[in-house]
Amino acid sequence: xxxxxxxxxxxxxxxxxxxxxxxxxxxxxxxxxxxxxxxxxxxxxxxxxxxxxxxxxxxxxxxxxxxxxxxxxxxxxxxxxxxxxxxxxxxxxxxxxxxxxxxxxxxxxxxxxxxxxxxxxxxxxxxxxxxxxxxxxxxxxxxxxxxxxxxxxxxxxxxxxxxxxxxxxxxxxxxxxxxxxxxxxxxxxxxxxxxxxxxxxxxxxxxxxxxxxxxxxxxxxxxxxxxxxxxxxxxxxxxxxxxxxxxxxxxxxxxxxxxxxxxxxxxxxxxxxxxxxxxxxxxxxxxxxxxxxxxxxxxxxxxxxxxxxxxxxxxxxxxxxxxxxxxxxxxxxxxxxxxxxxxxxxxxxxxxxxxxxxxxxxxxxxxxxxxxxxxxxxxxxxxxxxxxxxxxxxxxxxxxxxxxxxxxxxxxxxxxxxxxxxxxxxxxxxxxxxxxxxxxxxxxxxxxxxxxxxxxxxxxxxxxxxxxxxxxxxxxxxxxxxxxxxxxxxxxxxxxxxxxxxxxxxxxxxxxxxxxxxxxxxxxxxxxxxxxxxxxxxxxxxxxxxxxxxxxxxxxxxxxxxxxxxxxxxxxxxxxxxxxxxxxxxxxxxxxxxxxxxxxxxxxxxxxxxxxxxxxxxxxxxxxxxxxxxxxxxxxxxxxxxxxxxxxxxxxxxxxxxxxxxxxxxxxxxxxxxxxxxxxxxxxxxxxxxxxxxxxxxxxxxxxxx
Numbered sequence: 001x002x003x004x005x006x007x008x009x010x011x012x013x014x015x016x017x018x019x020x021x022x023x024x025x026x027x028x029x030x031x032x033x034x035x036x037x038x039x040x041x042x043x044x045x046x047x048x049x050x051x052x053x054x055x056x057x058x059x060x061x062x063x064x065x066x067x068x069x070x071x072x073x074x075x076x077x078x079x080x081x082x083x084x085x086x087x088x089x090x091x092x093x094x095x096x097x098x099x100x101x102x103x104x105x106x107x108x109x110x111x112x113x114x115x116x117x118x119x120x121x122x123x124x125x126x127x128x129x130x131x132x133x134x135x136x137x138x139x140x141x142x143x144x145x146x147x148x149x150x151x152x153x154x155x156x157x158x159x160x161x162x163x164x165x166x167x168x169x170x171x172x173x174x175x176x177x178x179x180x181x182x183x184x185x186x187x188x189x190x191x192x193x194x195x196x197x198x199x200x201x202x203x204x205x206x207x208x209x210x211x212x213x214x215x216x217x218x219x220x221x222x223x224x225x226x227x228x229x230x231x232x233x234x235x236x237x238x239x240x241x242x243x244x245x246x247x248x249x250x251x252x253x254x255x256x257x258x259x260x261x262x263x264x265x266x267x268x269x270x271x272x273x274x275x276x277x278x279x280x281x282x283x284x285x286x287x288x289x290x291x292x293x294x295x296x297x298x299x300x301x302x303x304x305x306x307x308x309x310x311x312x313x314x315x316x317x318x319x320x321x322x323x324x325x326x327x328x329x330x331x332x333x334x335x336x337x338x339x340x341x342x343x344x345x346x347x348x349x350x351x352x353x354x355x356x357x358x359x360x361x362x363x364x365x366x367x368x369x370x371x372x373x374x375x376x377x378x379x380x381x382x383x384x385x386x387x388x389x390x391x392x393x394x395x396x397x398x399x400x401x402x403x404x405x406x407x408x409x410x411x412x413x414x415x416x417x418x419x420x421x422x423x424x425x426x427x428x429x430x431x432x433x434x435x436x437x438x439x440x441x442x443x444x445x446x447x448x449x450x451x452x453x454x455x456x457x458x459x460x461x462x463x464x465x466x467x468x469x470x471x472x473x474x475x476x477x478x479x480x481x482x483x484x485x486x487x488x489x490x491x492x493x494x495x496x497x498x499x500x501x502x503x504x505x506x507x508x509x510x511x512x513x514x515x516x517x518x519x520x521x522x523x524x525x526x527x528x529x530x531x532x533x534x535x536x537x538x539x540x541x542x543x544x545x546x547x548x549x550x551x552x553x554x555x556x557x558x559x560x561x562x563x564x565x566x567x568x569x570x571x572x573x574x575x576x577x578x579x580x581x582x583x584x585x586x587x588x589x590x591x592x593x594x595x596x597x598x599x600x601x602x603x604x605x606x607x608x609x610x611x612x613x614x615x616x617x618x619x620x621x622x623x624x625x626x627x628x629x630x631x632x633x634x635x636x637x638x639x640x641x642x643x644x645x646x647x648x649x650x651x652x653x654x655x656x657x658x659x660x661x662x663x664x665x666x667x668x669x670x671x672x673x674x675x676x677x678x679x680x681x682x683x684x685x686x687x688x689x690x691x692x693x694x695x696x697x698x699x700x701x702x703x704x705x706x
Contacts, residue, residue, distance in 0.1 A: 004034040006157045007187040013579070015163070017180035027183070031151040031159055032060050039150040039203050041070040041132075055240035058117065061126035062235050069129045070206055070216070102227065113242040119231035120238055122219075129219040132206060150199055158186040158196035162586055182586050191575040195583055198565075264295070265302040265334050269455070271447045272299040279303070279417065279443045286443035287397060287418035287435075291452045292626030293460045296419045297327070300393050301334045303417055308335065308365040312389035313358050315368045317375050317408060319399035321345045325578070326602065327369055327395070339364050343380065344371030351379065358387035372405040384411045391415035397439065398423050398619065401431030409438045416440075421626070426617040449622075449673055452629075460629040463638040465674035467667050467683055468531065469646050470523040472656070480656060483514035518645040518659055519547040519613040527643045528558050531610055535639065536564065541606050542590040545624060547613035552592050555612070559590055570594040604630030610641040616662045618669070625670065640670060646686065660692060 009030050016023045032038065033056055060067075121127040151159045163181030184195040209216040232238050268276075272295055279286050290296045304314050318324050324345045331338055341357050343350035350357075350368075357366060372394075374380060384390070390413040394400050397418030400408060402425075418439040425431040452459040472480060490507040503511075528544070536542065546552040552568060559566040569580055569591050584591050585603050609628045614621050628638040644663045647656040664687055671680035 004036070004153055005155060006031065006034050006151060006153045006159050006185070007155075009034060009159075011159060011183055011185055013183075013188075015161070015180065015182040015582075023181065027161075027181070029056050032056050032065075034153055035060070035151040036063075036065055036154050037150075037152040038065065038067045039148075039152070039200075039207075040068070041148040041203055041206060057121070058235065058238050058240055061121055061124070065126065067121070067127040068203075068207065069127065070132050070203070071129065072132050113239075116230055116232060117238055119227040120235060123228045123231040124235055126235065130207060131217040131219065132214050148199055148203060150196070150203060158184075158200060160184045160196045160199040162199070182582060184583075189575060189579065191579055191583070263334050264298045265305055268299070268302060269295065269459075271445050271451070271455075272302070274445055275299060275443055275447075276303060278445075282440070282443060284391075284415035284417075285440050286416075287420065287423050287439045287441070288447075289420065289423055289442045290447040291421050291449045291460070292623070293452050293630055294447045295459070296421075297330055297395070298334070300395070300417060300419055301330060303415075304367070304391065304393065305335055307391040307415060308338070308367070310389065311363045311365075312391065313362075313366040313368060313387050314391045314393065315370065315375075315384060315387075315411070315413070317370055317372050317392070317394045317400065319372050319396050319405070321371070322577075322581075323395055324369065324371055331367060331369070335365060335367070337365060339366050341366070341368045342370075343368060344374030350374075354380065354383040355386060358384060358390070360388050372400060372408060375408045375411075376405055378407075381407065381411055389414055391417070393417045393419070394439075395419050397435060398425050401425045401428065401435040403431075406431065406434045409434060422619040422622060426619060449625075449629075453673060459631065460626075461631055461635055461638045462675050463625075463629055463640055463673075464676045465667075465670045465679045466531075466535075466639065466641045466676075467644050467671070467679055468527045468641060469644050469686060470521065470527060471648055472518065472521050472645060473523060476517050476521055477656075479517050480514060480659075483510055483517065486510045487514065515615075516547065518663075520551050521645055523645075524551075524612045524643045525554055525558060527612070527641075528555055528610065529562075531641050532559065532562060532564065535608070535641070536590075538565075539588050540608055541584070541588055541603075542608040542610065543606055543624075543627060544590060544592045544610045545612055545614070546592055546594055548594065551612065552594060555592050559592070565589040567591050568593070602630065603627070604632040605635065606630070606638075607632075607635050608639045608641070610643070612643050614642075614666060616665075618666075621666050621669070637675070640674075642667065642670060646690065649690065657692075660690065664692065 011027065011031075012021075016027050021027075038060075118127075122129065147163055149161045161181045161183045184192045184199070186193045186196040205211045206214060206216060271290070275288050275290070276299060279288070288296055288299060290299070300316075304316075307314055316327055318327055324342075328340070328342075331340060339357075341350055341353065343354070350370075354368070356362060357368065368384075370380065375384075390411075392411060392413035392415065394408075394417070397420045399405060400418075416439055418435065423432075423435060423442065425435070449460065453462060487507055487510045490504060490510060494504045494507065544555055546555055549570070552570065556566055556568060565587070567580060567584060567589055569577065569584075570593065573580070581603065583589075585605065606628050609624060611621070611624060614624070625640060628640060644667055645656075646660045646663065664683060667683045668680065671677075671683055674680070
């Protein structure tokens with residue numbers, strides 16, 4: 001007998017999605033064939049799954065395979081109203097619902113052999129079913145709707161999947177409704193092993209009735225006796241030739257019509273249309289300065305789509321691997337039949353093909369997607385300068401002004417479009433000048449965070465801002481004074497009268513060292529405990545921004561001690577970053593991160609953020625705010641918590657004046673757009689108490705910072 005091992009299967013790391021993937025043939029059947037146990041928690045269950053599984057399910061049972069199914073009954077609106085009014089009980093409704101389903105199955109058994117297969121599997125013990133119901137008293141139709149499956153083989157390897165597929169024809173069939181699943185494999189990495197173990201524990205809690213929110217009910221013996229009447233005497237008597245892999249849905253299950261998904265580029269908002277028109281009127285050169293969530297990428301894709309119709313090439317430049325992958329997905333969704341040449345992020349074939357790809361003799365919808373790092377290669381620039389009628393699009397255009405990336409600005413392009421909420425480079429006038437020399441100007445309309453929050457429909461989620469004012473510990477205050485004295489001495493030594501002010505490299509180093517004292521203050525760990533105790537709920541998704549590995553680890557230990565599910569995300573992590581982000585997207589958990597999450601990450605389901613460390617660069621805290629303001633179904637208000645370091649008094653700690661000014665500048669920006677206006681009043685009162693001129697700080701705030 002061959003050894004059946006899940007780890008030998010070519011299971012896709014990225015999961016499966018219909019209609020591009022045949023989920024049954026590529027995933028479900030191979031896993032069934034290589035498993036000894038199958039655990040499934042579904043929203044609803046119907047025998048129609050066996051219309052498409054085929055004989056493999058019988059072979060699975062014959063070799064001793066066991067299936068454990070946790071599902072919910074079908075409760076109608078009328079049933080719900082009857083429960084509310086006290087005419088019946090939830091248990092009576094549940095058992096009545098199951099009885100009805102079983103009666104229907106028995107009536108159809110003679111015409112549909114697959115139902116007999118299901119009945120046989122249950123009767124012989126190969127399949128065990130339990131019913132899950134939410135512990136509610138209101139009678140609302142709150143069915144248990146988890147979508148979790150786990151395959152287990154003889155070596156205890158686990159393959160878990162989560163997503164939108166149910167054990168029904170519409171859930172699994174190739175021609176059923178569009179569905180997708182995310183997959184985790186215990187043998188691939190520590191991260192995926194933890195995920196599969198967590199899924200297994202979640203199922204076991206439900207199965208054993210230990211979830212306080214969900215009551216688990218055994219499948220009554222009476223139901224098994226009823227099924228016995230239509231089942232075969234044992235599994236060996238099942239005629240696999242009579243099993244149909246596909247069939248039409250039962251009469252009482254009407255499959256929903258599949259509605260084609262319209263493209264986002266065909267449904268632009270007014271500010272997007274106006275921006276494109278004004279960009280074209282400026283000879284197709286300029287920058288879109290649009291806030292997070294405003295659809296910058298979609299606007300650029302519309303520009304790209306129009307240009308590609310001339311059979312001329314498009315070059316897209318991105319600063320990071322994450323954005324590189326996101327653009328690939330968006331292009332495939334919005335552009336019909338594109339030819340995409342990838343350059344960067346481990347893609348090196350461009351060196352041999354780029355010249356021919358951009359030549360005038362080539363045609364079709366040609367798109368070059370490149371990282372800015374690769375595009376700065378002299379060979380890349382040389383080959384791109386052979387292109388005719390090129391359209392260049394730079395995402396996060398502020399990044400292109402850096403000394404390393406700015407060589408890309410020597411690429412000749414007839415059409416040039418930059419995208420950024422904050423195109424100006426903080427503290428780098430020279431880099432900013434390079435950007436505007438190439439892209440000329442910002443195209444009207446500028447779309448600010450205020451516009452995004454107030455537009456109809458809103459482009460961002462309304463948010464509450466919660467500042468938490470803390471103070472440096474005594475030893476940290478002393479360190480701050482020492483570093484301040486070093487900075488003063490260095491500035492005095494390197495700057496003299498009648499000479500322009502210059503900040504030496506040593507002075508810059510002292511400034512960085514001093515700023516880290518505030519960012520890593522141990523007082524912030526108390527904020528973590530207080531905030532999570534008061535505000536955290538297990539159904540929420542949080543990001544906590546940390547300064548470095550030490551702080552991240554300390555925060556992680558606190559959260560683990562509070563029995564909070566936590567994952568880490570930082571630049572040099574061992575786990576696959578993309579897999580970690582997928583896990584975070586699909587689970588209610590807390591992510592502790594260092595500043596690599598600031599740019600290029602789109603996880604709209606994030607609802608809460610706690611900022612422990614932040615630079616003075618407005619772009620950073622603007623991007624962090626943007627992470628939690630994305631529109632997401634069911635997310636009505638986002639919450640931002642901010643640990644602000646402030647001296648007790650300016651008189652006693654005058655060296656911390658610059659610190660409190662930078663901290664309060666961020667606080668005023670955040671509170672200015674928050675729906676809880678009291679947060680801004682609290683900040684201003686605190687500034688008055690300290691003797692800080694908040695009007696002066698407000699004047700320095702850029703009202704169009706996004």
